[in-house]
Amino acid sequence: MNYYTWRKAKNYFFHSLLSISAVLVLIPLFLVVAYVVYKGISGLSLDFFFNTPKPVGEVGGGMVHAIMGTLYLVALGSLIAVPIGVVCGTFLSEFGDGKIAKSLRVAIDLLTGVPSIVIGIFAYILIVIPFKGFSALAGGIALSLIILPIVTRSTEEILKLVPQHIKEAGLALGLPRWKVTYFIVVKGNLKAILTGVILAISRAAGETAPLLFTAFGNRYVSTELLSPMASLPVQIYNYSISPFDDWQAQAWTGAFVLIFLILGINLTCRTFLNRKKILEKVTRQK
Amino acid sequence: MENVVNHSSNTKPTPSSSPSGGPKGGFFSLKNQDKLHLTAIKSLAVFVIGLLITLLILLLKQAWPAVTEFGVEFITSDWWNPVEDQFGGLSFIVGTVLTSIIAIIIAAPVSIGVALLMTEVLPERAGKTIGLFVEMIAAIPSIVFGLWGLFYLAPFVRETLTPIIKSTLGFIPFFNGPSFGIGVLTASLILAIMIIPTITSLCREVFRSVPTLQREAALGLGSTRWEMIRLAVIKPSFSGIMGGIVLGLGRALGETMAVAMVIGNQPEIPKSIFSSAATMASVIANEYAEADSDLHVSALCLVGILLFGVTLIANAIARLIVWNYNRKQQG
Numbered sequence: 209m210n211y212y213t214w215r216k217a218k219n220y221f222f223h224s225l226l227s228i229s230a231v232l233v234l235i236p237l238f239l240v241v242a243y244v245v246y247k248g249i250s251g252l253s254l255d256f257f258f259n260t261p262k263p264v265g266e267v268g269g270g271m272v273h274a275i276m277g278t279l280y281l282v283a284l285g286s287l288i289a290v291p292i293g294v295v296c297g298t299f300l301s302e303f304g305d306g307k308i309a310k311s312l313r314v315a316i317d318l319l320t321g322v323p324s325i326v327i328g329i330f331a332y333i334l335i336v337i338p339f340k341g342f343s344a345l346a347g348g349i350a351l352s353l354i355i356l357p358i359v360t361r362s363t364e365e366i367l368k369l370v371p372q373h374i375k376e377a378g379l380a381l382g383l384p385r386w387k388v389t390y391f392i393v394v395k396g397n398l399k400a401i402l403t404g405v406i407l408a409i410s411r412a413a414g415e416t417a418p419l420l421f422t423a424f425g426n427r428y429v430s431t432e433l434l435s436p437m438a439s440l441p442v443q444i445y446n447y448s449i450s451p452f453d454d455w456q457a458q459a460w461t462g463a464f465v466l467i468f469l470i471l472g473i474n475l476t477c478r479t480f481l482n483r484k485k486i487l488e489k490v491t492r493q494k
Numbered sequence: 495m496e497n498v499v500n501h502s503s504n505t506k507p508t509p510s511s512s513p514s515g516g517p518k519g520g521f522f523s524l525k526n527q528d529k530l531h532l533t534a535i536k537s538l539a540v541f542v543i544g545l546l547i548t549l550l551i552l553l554l555k556q557a558w559p560a561v562t563e564f565g566v567e568f569i570t571s572d573w574w575n576p577v578e579d580q581f582g583g584l585s586f587i588v589g590t591v592l593t594s595i596i597a598i599i600i601a602a603p604v605s606i607g608v609a610l611l612m613t614e615v616l617p618e619r620a621g622k623t624i625g626l627f628v629e630m631i632a633a634i635p636s637i638v639f640g641l642w643g644l645f646y647l648a649p650f651v652r653e654t655l656t657p658i659i660k661s662t663l664g665f666i667p668f669f670n671g672p673s674f675g676i677g678v679l680t681a682s683l684i685l686a687i688m689i690i691p692t693i694t695s696l697c698r699e700v701f702r703s704v705p706t707l708q709r710e711a712a713l714g715l716g717s718t719r720w721e722m723i724r725l726a727v728i729k730p731s732f733s734g735i736m737g738g739i740v741l742g743l744g745r746a747l748g749e750t751m752a753v754a755m756v757i758g759n760q761p762e763i764p765k766s767i768f769s770s771a772a773t774m775a776s777v778i779a780n781e782y783a784e785a786d787s788d789l790h791v792s793a794l795c796l797v798g799i800l801l802f803g804v805t806l807i808a809n810a811i812a813r814l815i816v817w818n819y820n821r822k823q824q825g
Binding site: 215216218219221222223225226227228229230232233234236237239240241243244247292295296298299303306308309311312315316318319321322323324325326328329330332333334356384385386389410411413414415416417420421424441444445448449456459460463466467470471474475478 | 524527528531532535536538539540542543546549552553556603604605606607608610611615624626627628630631633634635636637638639640641642644645646687690694718719720721723744747748749750751755775778779782783794795798801802805806809
């Protein structure tokens with residue numbers, strides 16, 4: 209074999225290695241999704257969506273309390289975090305030179321890197337200890353601590369892309385700067401900011417660790433702010449480590465619903481709001 | 495931007511010319527509006543910063559009893575016994591670091607390969623499709639990975655993977671021992687899958703920033719495509735790749751649920767790759783809600799601080815590498 213064919217062979221060899229690596233990445237994804245669909249789809253029923261769990265030993269029942277709980281907690285968390293996050297992101301991109309802005313950036317970076325289980329401890333110390341009990345409020349605060357840095361970062365990245373001349377045009381009309389900031393810069397990019405917000409929310413919806421000892425769990429539909437509340441991920445966790453076959457089957461169905469919800473939100477965001485540059489900026493953080 | 499801030503002095507002094515503001519000189523005059531807004535927005539920023547500092551101080555305060563009780567012994571002893579109120583966290587530190595490093599060893603080459611395939615080999619459209627799939631992995635919640643790991647991957651490791659590893663590497667004690675499916679190896683595999691998107695997306699950015707001219711130069715000299723990739727793409731972006739790997743490490747260290755479900759939660763230093771262990775995150779997830787004694791809660795908080803510290807260091811190193819790399823690219 210002469211040198212030329214050796215080089216060509218090496219070229220083919222490494223090309224096939226690259227292709228194999230792609231297959232290695234895609235196999236687990238398909239295995240996970242396929243297995244969840246296969247195991248979970250059989251448990252889908254009206255019962256699952258409209259009933260609370262039956263007592264131990266009785267077959268049937270559903271997860272309506274967990275689904276409602278997840279929606280409640282995520283709504284609570286976004287209600288707290290999204291306005292603060294958008295304003296903080298605007299502040300960082302429009303007024304981002306001062307000392308306060310720099311410290312805020314460090315704080316947000318720090319918060320992004322906090323492991324989700326430690327976020328749970330934060331919410332526990334902040335809410336559960338003073339109120340002396342697990343509560344939906346603590347769970348909502350925990351989720352808001354996850355949403356806040358993501359929304360702030362994506363808003364900042366998006367607003368940085370706004371061309372200077374648009375802001376100057378607004379100022380030239382005699383508008384005060386805050387009006388230019390909110391009614392021109394932010395309003396004009398609302399769609400992109402919303403994409404970042406929805407992606408952040410879809411991440412928070414799948415979080416289990418920060419809810420384990422904040423919102424804890426509950427077996428009934430609850431709307432009380434200061435009592436424990438069930439959530440889909442925690443319910444899946446509790447059922448999956450239980451010894452009952454029926455509960456494990458429900459865990460799979462729960463996982464199916466959760467994955468469907470989150471991947472659905474994600475893909476919708478990516479296809480309907482697909483403006484190339486925005487999406488790259490939004491997804492690039494971290 | 496700064497040169498146009500003083501716009502309000504250019505408006506006419508009559509109130510009617512300032513449609514949004516009140517009378518000139520009033521509390522809500524055009525000039526004051528901006529000042530008020532800036533004060534409000536700054537106080538919100540200070541509030542967020544203050545909140546984070548408060549949280550860190552409260553966490554430290556919560557963990558303080560464990561610090562005074564055990565001191566340095568907390569990270570040198572592996573004796574964790576909630577019944578006797580004796581806590582040493584070494585086994586969790588070892589568990590966390592071990593699983594994360596094995597995960598990196600598995601995930602890094604695969605991620606780099608995929609990133610290369612997407613940027614260098616495939617046409618743009620196909621590369622984007624694969625990129626979308628990789629990002630979908632990142633969107634799957636960790637509890638779902640945990641569930642899958644517990645019921646699918648663990649049996650697979652026990653029945654298929656363990657005999658293969660034992661027959662090839664079994665002469666090393668670390669690769670030999672009883673296997674129940676759940677343990678270090680399964681946790682590492684799950685972690686590897688979960689951090690692939692992180693490493694891949696950063697590597698992709700890095701490869702994309704390599705100038706096309708460099709590639710054309712390599713091809714123009716008659717190199718094959720692989721030689722071009724090796725010389726013109728991988729070599730100059732080496733430190734960027736390292737940054738991506740360390741960032742993936744940071745994610746692996748903090749991952750909780752998926753690991754907690756498949757590692758077995760045995761507070762012992764693992765003797766082999768198949769044995770059960772526990773990580774810092776998994777022990778908090780398992781014991782925090784049921785911790786009775788104050789010292790137990792305090793010890794778990796201390797584990798949390800250690801975990802936070804470790805991930806912080808990993809993230810800082812990653813950022814430093816990437817920052818250095820970017821500066822070199824521009825300079």
